[in-house]
Amino acid sequence: MSVLTFDIPGNKTPDDVSKSITTSAAEGDHGADTDLHRALSTRHLTMIALGSSIGMGLWLGSGTSLAHGGPVAIFVGYLLSATMIWSVSHSIGEMAIMYPLPSAFIQWTSIFVDRAAAFALGWAYWFSFWITIANELQGVVTVLRFWTHAVPTAAWITIFWVVIIFINIWAVRFFGEVEVVASTIKFSWIFVVIISLIVVSAGGAPNHEAIGFRYWNAEPFTHGFKGFLAVMPTCIFAMSGSENAALVACETANPRKSVPRAVGSIWLRLSLFYILGSLMVTITVDPHDKDLFGGEGVNASPFVIAYKNAGLMPMAHIMNAVIFISVLSTGSISAYAGSRSLMGMAHMDIAPKLFGKADKVGRPVAGLFITLLIGGGLSYLNVNHSGAEVFGWFSNITSLLTLFGWGMICLSHIRMRHAWKLQGRSVADLPWTTWTFPYGAWWGLVWCIILIIAEFYLSIWPLGGEPGAKTFFANFVSVVAVVVLYIGAKCYYRGRVWVDARTIDLDGPRRFYREEETDEEKAGRRGVGKYVQKALGGFIN
Template identity: 70%
Template sequence: MDSKSEDNHSSHEKPTYEKEQRMAGKAIDHADHGAESELRRSLSTRHLTMIALGSSIGMGLWLGSGTSLTNGGPAGIFLGYSLAGSMIWSVSHSIGEMAVMYPVPSAFVQWTGKFVCPSAAFALGWAYWFSYVITIANELQGVVTVLGFWTDKVPTAAWISIFWMVIIAISIGAVTIFGEVEVIASTIKFGWIFVVIVSMIVISAGEGGAVGFRYWNDMPFTNGFKGFLSNSGLVAAETANPRKSVPRAIGSIWLRLSLFYLLGSLMVTITVSPKDQDLFGGSGTNASPFVIAYRDAGLEPLAHIMNAVIFIFVLSTGSISGYGGSRTTIGLAQLGMAPKQFARADRIGRPWLGLACTLVLGGGLAYLNVSNSSANVFTWFSNLTSLFTLFGWGLICLSHIRMRHTWKIQGRSVSDLPWKSWTFPYAAWWGLSWCVILMVVEFYLAVWPLHEKSSAKMFFANYVSVIVIVVIYLGARTYHRGPWWVDASTIDLDDQRRFYADHGAEKARRKGFAGRASRVVGFIFN
C-alpha cells in the first residue's frame, strides 16, 4: 500500500486494542489501521477504474451470445443474463461488506480460509488461477473467429501464435504500460456500447431489420427448457467478474448490468434471428450477432468497425487475464498455498514464474482450436470457466454468511460494521443457492448435452472442472485434516481487519465507502 495514502497511517497498535477498549466500554478515537500489506502497486486509481469498467464487458456478450441465442432463443438468452445479473449483484454486495472490513490481498481466498475452511480456500485459489489460464486460451481462439470475418487465408495456428506473442509482450512490459493499454481499450469498449444500443434500436425499427419483438413472438425458446438451462450456466462465465467490479461499483452495479448485459442481450434478440446460420457456432461465417445485425441491415462499415472493436476486446481480456493470473500465484504463495518461488518479483514488480506458467499454459491450450471448431472450443472453455466462477461466487456468499454468523455468536453488533449491505441475508443466500443449482444443472447438461449424444468424452469436456475442484479440495483436506468447518467461536474477527476512525466510518456509511473504494479495489485486484 502506498505510504502516502491517507488511510494507511502506520500504527503499531495491536488489533486487540480496539477489542479491549470496546469491551471496557471506552470510546475509541484513532486513525484507521490494520490489514496493511507490503505489496507495491504501480497502477493508479485511473488505471484501476478503467480496467474495472472495461473488464465488465467480455467476449461472451459480443461473440458467445450468438451461441446462446441459437441454443436458448431470444427469451432464453435474456432470462439467462437476467439471472446471472441478479447473482452478480448478490455476490457484489457480499464482497463489498467483507472488502471494507478485510481489504487483504488474495481476498476471496483469505476470506474463505478464515470463515469456511483452509481446504476450500486452497481449492478456490487454484480454481481462480486456472480460470485465468482458460480465459487466455478462450480469447486466443476468439481472435481466430474475429479475424476469420475478414480472411480465412491465414492458418489458425498462425493467428494464435501471433497474438499469443502480443499478449505476452503486453504482460511482460512495465505494469504502467499494461495500465495505459487497458485504459485506451476500456475507453473504446465503454464508448462503443452506447453506439451499439442506439444503432440496434434504429435497426430493429427500420424497414430492413427485424421489427420490434418479431423473433420473441416466433421462437422465444429455440430448444425449450433445456436450451434455457444451457444458457443459464454459460452466462456466468460471460458476465462481469465481481473481482474487478467492486467495491466502487456496488452503488452502480444495476446500471452496469442493465446497460452492458441486459440491454446488450436485448439488442441481439430484436435484430438477429436465432436460426441465422452465420451466428457463432453455425455453419456460416461464425460471426458475432452484432456484426450480423449491422451487415444484414446494409451497414457494412459498422459491421467492420464492430468486428474491430471485438478484436480489441479479445486482446484486452487476454492481457488482463495474464496480469490477474500471475498476481494470483503471488497471493497463493504468500498464503503458503503455492511454492514460495511464485512470490518473487523483479524490481519493477513482474512475477516472472507466475507470468510464465499462466501465459505458457493459457497459450498452449489455445492450440486445441487447430483441430476442433472454434464454437466447440469456446463452449468447452466457457463451461470450464463458468463452473470455476460458480464455485468462487458460491464460496464468496458462503464466506459472507459465515462472517455474519461469527459476528453474531461472538456478541458483536451489526452497527459496528464499517459498511453493511442492506441486502443481507437474502442476497447472500440467493447467490449461494443459485450457484449450487446451476452447478447441478451443468451436471445434467454434461450427462445429457444439448444436440449431442451422452458420452464420457462429452461429460468430461463439460464437467471436468468440478472434478478438478473436488480432487484439489480432497487433497487439501488430506493435508490439513482437522474439522470440515472453521469453528466460528474461535475465529479472530480482528485479525487482518481494517479499523476505521469514527468519522471515516460514518463517511463510509453515508457515501457507500466511495472515499476509500479505489484503494480497496487496488488491494483486491492485486
C-alpha cells in the same frame, strides 16, 4: 499466513490502534505486507470492474446461446446471471474493503470457511484464469477472420499472446491505463449499439425492414427448457471476471473509497452490457442464421451480423474492432488475476513460495510466467479444431469454476457476518456495509448450487447429443477436479467441516482505517449525493 497478520501493540484494542495512527487513510495495510505496490487508483478499479468481463462471452458467445436457446432463453439467462453477479459483487464490496488481500476470495474462504475449500478454490480459479486466456486468444482468431483468412491461426495466436505478455510485464500502472482505455471503448460503444439496433429493429436501416419482436413471437425457445439450461454456461462465462475487482483492491491506494464505487458501477454493466445488449441481439438476429458463431457460415458475432444484415457494413467493421479490443482486454485481465491468485496462495502456503514474490516494480513475475505460458500454449488447440468447438469446451469448464467461486464468495460473506455477530461485534463497526445482506448473499449462493446441478443434468443428457462418458467429462470435468482437490486437501488438513466462527481472527488479516476522512473522500462523497449513492449500491460509512 504469517505474512498477512497485523500485530496489535500491547493491550490496545483495534479501535485504539485505529485512532492512534493518522498518517494515511488506511492504518493496517496488508497489501504492503506483500511485494505488490499500491499503484492503482479508484479510476482504475472502477473501469476494470466495468469492463473486466466484457469479452468473448458476450460478443461472440451470445451467438451460440441464441441458436441453442432462442431469444427469450438468452434474455432470461442474462437477467438471472445479472442478479447473481449483483449479489456476488456486494458481498465482495463488504469484504474487499476490510480484507483487501492479494488473492481476495481465496483467502477469505480460508479465513471464514475452510482451508481445504480455499485450496480447492484457489487452484480451480487459477485453472479458470489460464483457460480464459486460451479462450480469448482463440476468440481473437475468430474475430480477425471476419476480415481475412490469409494469416494462419497459429500466427494470430502467437502475435496476440505476445501482446498480452507485454501488457502484463510492463508496470502495474501501465496495465491499469490499458484496461481503462479498453473499458472506456467498450462502455462507450454499447450506447451506440443499443440506440442503433433499436433503429434497425424499427426499420430505420438502409434495408428498411422492420423486425420488432418477430423472433420472440415466432420461436421464443428453440430447444425448450433444455435449451435454456444450455444457455446458462455461456451467460455465466460472459459475466465471469466481475469478481476480479476483489483482486485489484489489494493494489489500490484506498479500498474504502475505491471499492464501493466499483461495486456501485455494477448496475451499469448489468443493465447496459448484458440485459439491454442481449435484448438488442434477440430483436435483430434470427436464431437460425447460419453465420452465427458456432454455425456453418462465417462464425461472426451476432452484433456484427445484425449490422451486416441491415446493410450497415461500416458499423459491422467498427463493431468487430470493438470486439477485438474487448477479447484482448479480457485475456490481459485474466493473466493479471491468475498471477495475483498464485501470490495469495503462496502466502497461504498452498502454492510454492516462488509465486509469493514480486520484483521491485510490483510484478509477480513467476506467477505471470506460468499463467501466461499455460494459457497461451493451450490456445493452440484452436489450430486443429473450430473456434466454436474450443469455445464450447472452455466456456463449460470456466462457467462451472466461476459458479464455484461465486458460491464461495457468498458463503464467505455469510460466515464473516456470522463470526462478526458471534464475537459480539456491531455491524456499525464495519467500514462499509451492503444493504443487500443477507438476502443477496443467500440468493447468489443458492443459485450457484442450482445451476451446478443443472449443468450435471446437461452433462449426462446433453442438448443435441447422446449420453456418454466423453461428453460428461468434457462438460463436467471442472467439478470433478474441484471435488478431487477438496477431498485431497481435506485428508491432508483434516479438522472440522468448516472453521469455528468463535475462533476466527477477525483482526489479523484486516485493514484498519482512521475515522477522519481525507479532503478528497469528503469532496467525492458530496459530489455523488445520497440518492445516487443508494442507486450505486450503498452508503459509504
